[in-house]
Amino acid sequence: MNVVYKHILRFIVLTFLQALIFNQLNIGFGIHLMIQPLFIMLLPFELGVIPIMGLAFLMGLIIDVFSNTYGLNASALVLMAYLRPVVFKFYGPREGYDPLKEPTAHDMGTRWFSTVFGILLALHTFWYFLIEIFEFSRFFFILQKTILSGGLSFLLALLIQSFLLNRNQKK
């Protein structure tokens, strides 16, 4: 039960961090920080794809409600949840993942975490801006937004992981 509570806490904390703080930040250069992919990334290895997609849809819906984006976050998060097992399988160890471990930088190593999370976050961010802007003539603008926002969100996710979530684990 402890594990379930931990993930519920993460869900609430990350959703409201995104909805109330990172949505309101205005850094400039069109950068939009997104922290919600971290929750999808940190769900346990043995959880099936369909529950993950359900959770992703729910989380995206809540963030959409708070930011008037009409299904944009839900779509991007569901895509990330769908591709998560594919990327995990590609970068996984030969004998499969240890069910006692969690997909965190602490358990699996920073290198593994940054590769897998980087790919998933890049796909999520690219899809988000592709649907949001929806003009294929402005492909480079989409790419620029993806690189800037994705890069900063990645650093932010690493920071949040090392400061907030590791402390949870020690308890």
Place this chain on the structure above:
Amino acid sequence: MRNLIAFLQRFRIFLVFALLQILAISWNVSYLNFPRSQYLTTTNDISIQVLEWEHDLTKHFNLSKNNTQLQWENIYWRKRQPKFMYQISRGKYKIEDTVFEQQYTYIPAEVINSSVTRRNNYFTINVGKLQGIKKGMGVFCHEGVVGVIHYASDHYSLVKTVLTKDINIDVSIQMKKSDLPGLLKWDGRNPRYGMITGINNDLRIKKWSKVVTRGGSGIFPKGLPVGKVSYTEPIEGQALWKVEILFSADYRSLQRVYIIKNLHLEEQEALEAQIPADEE
């Protein structure tokens, strides 16, 4: 039947994925057509409560700047009031004005939640249907145009700002001096700059000339400031200018807005409803 179940079993992950994606994207594409989907925006009861708590904390961030702006606006109007002016011709004649009649009235509101970095940016304000807000009313701040009401719930409403994709439908603009009409657009890059298209190449546009509202559809009065021309360039292969404007309002730190109520709008609409429909 068994084959069908086997098929569903085999592709169930993809089917769930496709279902959720279709739900999300169809909502994103067609939210204008389904009024009920407006419930899932910041104007619903739960999210507005949370955002109000947040607003109570963050509203002080731009307070001194906003107060200074309001003070300047007060001075502006105070200077124009007859009772504060020196009267040159005393008691010679009395003016009973029947030439002018009030056409627009204004409702003050506060911005609860806003965004400027997305492709389509909406502001949530703290007045709603109970204060007489309806869909399609114009919104402005003292520096310039903000947008139109997109959806109104009982106590709150959603403003579609000029920082959206298809704002040219709602806000019609023109050059102040030459009365040239144009189409206002926003390309999603910078919340300070917008674009105007549809102005012919053979007409000259001066830099820093003012752009104001046209006031044709009765949403905005004529002559509300929108911005100033900051850059012009001929579009290659077309007889049109590409005009970039600097918005006169800074939407990033906006707090107080006014909603325009046109007292003559019903009359205008009743009149326009008498235009016979095209019969073909």
